[in-house]
Amino acid sequence: MNAAWLDGVLALGGFALAGGLLGLDRRAAFQAMLSQPIISVTLLGYLCEQPGLGVALAVRLQLLWMASMLFGASTPPNENVASVVSAGAAFLGTAWLQYDGAAAQPALVVALAILLGAPFAQLGRQLDMRLDRSHLQLARRADLAAAQGDLHGLSMVPLRGMVRVFAANAALVALGVVICAPLVRLLSIAITGAPAVALSAFSIYAVPALGVAVSFALVKRRRALLLGTCTFALCVLVLPADVFYP
Amino acid sequence: MSDAGLATHADAAEPRPSASEGDAPKGTAGAPVAVPPCAGPKPSPVCTHIGVFTLWRVLWRSFFFQAAANYERMQNVGFAYAMAPVLARLYTGEARIAALKRHLGFFNSHPYLSTAIIGASIRIEMRVAAGQTNPMMVEAVKRMAMGPLAAIGDSFFWSSLRPFACVWAAAGLLMGVPWAPLAALALYNFFHLSVRLYGLVVGYRAGESVLRSLTTTFQLNRYGELAHWGSGLVLGVVGAALTRRAALGHLALGNGVEPVLFAAFVAIFFLCIRRKIPTIGLLYGGALVLLCYVVGLDWFFPLVDVRDR
Numbered sequence: 001m002n003a004a005w006l007d008g009v010l011a012l013g014g015f016a017l018a019g020g021l022l023g024l025d026r027r028a029a030f031q032a033m034l035s036q037p038i039i040s041v042t043l044l045g046y047l048c049e050q051p052g053l054g055v056a057l058a059v060r061l062q063l064l065w066m067a068s069m070l071f072g073a074s075t076p077p078n079e080n081v082a083s084v085v086s087a088g089a090a091f092l093g094t095a096w097l098q099y100d101g102a103a104a105q106p107a108l109v110v111a112l113a114i115l116l117g118a119p120f121a122q123l124g125r126q127l128d129m130r131l132d133r134s135h136l137q138l139a140r141r142a143d144l145a146a147a148q149g150d151l152h153g154l155s156m157v158p159l160r161g162m163v164r165v166f167a168a169n170a171a172l173v174a175l176g177v178v179i180c181a182p183l184v185r186l187l188s189i190a191i192t193g194a195p196a197v198a199l200s201a202f203s204i205y206a207v208p209a210l211g212v213a214v215s216f217a218l219v220k221r222r223r224a225l226l227l228g229t230c231t232f233a234l235c236v237l238v239l240p241a242d243v244f245y246p
Numbered sequence: 247m248s249d250a251g252l253a254t255h256a257d258a259a260e261p262r263p264s265a266s267e268g269d270a271p272k273g274t275a276g277a278p279v280a281v282p283p284c285a286g287p288k289p290s291p292v293c294t295h296i297g298v299f300t301l302w303r304v305l306w307r308s309f310f311f312q313a314a315a316n317y318e319r320m321q322n323v324g325f326a327y328a329m330a331p332v333l334a335r336l337y338t339g340e341a342r343i344a345a346l347k348r349h350l351g352f353f354n355s356h357p358y359l360s361t362a363i364i365g366a367s368i369r370i371e372m373r374v375a376a377g378q379t380n381p382m383m384v385e386a387v388k389r390m391a392m393g394p395l396a397a398i399g400d401s402f403f404w405s406s407l408r409p410f411a412c413v414w415a416a417a418g419l420l421m422g423v424p425w426a427p428l429a430a431l432a433l434y435n436f437f438h439l440s441v442r443l444y445g446l447v448v449g450y451r452a453g454e455s456v457l458r459s460l461t462t463t464f465q466l467n468r469y470g471e472l473a474h475w476g477s478g479l480v481l482g483v484v485g486a487a488l489t490r491r492a493a494l495g496h497l498a499l500g501n502g503v504e505p506v507l508f509a510a511f512v513a514i515f516f517l518c519i520r521r522k523i524p525t526i527g528l529l530y531g532g533a534l535v536l537l538c539y540v541v542g543l544d545w546f547f548p549l550v551d552v553r554d555r
Contacts, residue, residue: 028313031357031406033434038415051399051424058427059416063484064525066412069404071352072396073320074354077526115533118526125513135323136315139350140324144315146346151330152513154346158327161314194544197497202495205504206532208488210525215481216512217519218409221471231482233439236425236489236505 004099013178015088018044019081019173020166025203026080027070027128037061037083042082056110057090060203063211064114065121067218075132078124086117086217087177092177093184094176102189108196111203112187116180120172121181127168135161136148268364296332296368303331304364305446311357320354325364332368336375345371346399356399357391358441363391366447366456373453382456390440392456400465407437408543420487437469445504485512 018040025221026035034040038058045054064080091111097104145153191199219225252386326349332343355363366387373379392547411430418426445460485508493504518528 015318027315028310030309031312032438033431036408036412038412038419039395039431042419042427059419059484059488062412062416066409066528067525069400069408071400071404073317107495111533113528121526132315132317135314136318137321138314139316139323142350143328143347146326147343148352149343149346149498151334151346154330155327157323158310158313161323162310165313180364194541195537197544198540199533199541201497202533204492204495205507206511206530207534208485208492209508210515210528211530212481212485212488212513213515213519214525215409215413215477215484216516218405218504219474219478219481221474221478224475226478228478228480228482228485229473231479232485232489232505232509233482235483235486239486 005210008096011092011095012088014047015044015084015177016170016174019084020170022080023078023173024083024162027076027168028162035080037065037079039198040080041083044087044091048095049126050091050094051134051184053094053106053109054087056106057087057113060114060207060211061086063215065209066215068121075125076129077121078128079121079203080123080188081115081127081172081176082104082119084173085120085180086113088173088177089113089116089180090183092181093188096181096185097188100185103201104188105196107200108188108191109184111182111199111207112184113204114207116183120176123176124169124172127172131165131168133162148224201240254526296335296372300331300335301368301446301450304328304368305443308333308357308361308364308442308446311360319350319352321357322350322353324349325353325360329367329371330362332371334373341375341453344381345374345513348381352389353392355396356403358403358438359395359399359445359544360392361442362395362445362449362456362460363388365446365451366391366453367449369450369453383393387454387456394457395460398464398466402470402473403438407434408476410473413484414478417480417483417487420484420491441466453503455477470524485509 022035022040024030025032038061041058041061042054045051045058048054061079061083065077065082068076068079070076090109093113094106094109096105138161141160142154142157145151145157216225216228219228229244251453307328307330308324311321313327314323315321316323326346330346330348333342333349336342353360367384367553370379370384370387374381374384378516379554394548395476414433415430418429441464444464448459449456486505489505492498492508493502498504499507515528515532519525
């Protein structure tokens with residue numbers, strides 16, 4: 001196994017580890033907002049030495065998955081799995097292209113990563129539902145420990161739950177990256193001409209617009225929406241371009 | 247270390263329960279909740295006071311509240327796990343088993359604000375251990391408080407603060423501020439950790455009156471309003487930043503068309519979202535429409551390959 005393959009395997013392991021840990025933060029432990037794409041994908045971009053691509057991807061993914069919230073007993077699409085898979089596909093795909101000597105088009109790579117990673121949000125949701133069902137066994141175990149007055153046994157139950165959540169998220173992310181990263185590389189080379197322009201335009205115009213629309217839909221105050229529209233107009237018409245593109 | 251020694255040390259550090267904590271728990275409308283008189287085996291108290299170290303352990307365990315969340319009784323395992331150090335101090339034998347079973351009942355509330363209910367449960371369990379009140383009081387308070395606190399927490403943290411912090415981080419990154427996500431994380435977790443810690447303290451002090459104490463102490467609704475307005479404002483900045491980047495990129499259309507195109511896309515997607523069309527459908531639908539449009543356009547007006555620009 002040569003060095004490039006080893007690097008790829010290590011990178012895959014890194015993304016799986018990130019997916020597992022961030023999956024814990026999403027619901028099972030701490031819930032400190034680390035699993036939000038704007039934090040996790042930006043950080044992964046810096047770690048993979050592709051900060052520009054990381055920022056572009058992080059902003060789009062965050063806006064796109066803003067409505068994915070854990071209200072009560074609801075199980076929304078798993079934005080953490082989708083984001084880490086998209087990030088892994090984009091960063092590994094780009095690194096692979098550079099290794100092959102091919103030029104990576106950032107906008108095209110971002111579009112492909114988002115489109116290929118999005119279905120994993122639904123797969124992640126199914127995974128969460130299965131985990132919730134499997135945790136019934138843990139609840140029975142807790143009942144048994146309580147009936148015996150076994151505090152240590154009771155204390156081990158959340159740890160078992162966290163191990164399951166970590167392993168499941170890590171496995172799904174690893175599967176996603178293994179599937180999507182080669183696809184990003186292949187499609188980046190294969191797609192040329194008008195389809196490449198279309199997908200690049202999709203990444204530059206449509207995805208951010210969809211994300212902003214999703215985020216606007218979360219704002220429950222109509223006047224705040226009006227404020228946002230006025231701010232947009234003001235910034236576009238009055239402020240110089242280099243304020244927004246340093 | 248003897249239990250009596252622990253009790254003596256803890257006793258000096260703990261505030262005395264106020265007279266009002268002997269009252270029945272009040273619901274959100276202020277009407278007292280009926281609790282039947284004491285029944286069942288009397289607890290044999292190991293220790294009737296809880297030290298600060300035990301409370302810190304409870305706070306730490308509250309971070310794993312949803313580690314074993316399940317469909318049947320939701321966060322019951324997390325609640326019992328958080329209460330376990332307290333129950334270990336207060337009870338032995340059959341009383342401890344009864345207390346553990348009590349806290350493995352159904353529980354579902356916001357994870358950050360659940361520490362307030364935990365604190366109240368601790369206070370009530372101390373009185374149960376001292377034989378001053380009925381164990382059913384604990385369940386009554388939990389059932390009374392979990393719903394309102396879930397609504398407050400969901401409304402403030404999930405619907406207001408988190409979107410605002412994330413959009414703020416996005417705006418910062420787009421304007422070239424690399425530490426913007428860290429600042430957003432700090433802002434969010436300032437509220438998160440404050441609510442967890444303060445909720446536990448308020449619940450511990452107030453006992454059955456936890457809801458009344460919280461609603462007068464936490465002004466989260468006001469901050470939630472500010473967060474909504476802030477989100478609206480910053481989203482406008484994010485939209486402008488994204489449009490400017492598009493205008494300066496290799497797919498710029500020129501003549502100031504980009505902001506108009508962007509605003510049109512946002513309006514169309516917003517209307518579709520209001521009609522309950524799923525985001526993932528809009529994502530793939532938008533890609534398909536754009537592909538068909540550009541490929542069709544190229545059929546009549548051949549475009550330059552994007553890599554040649």
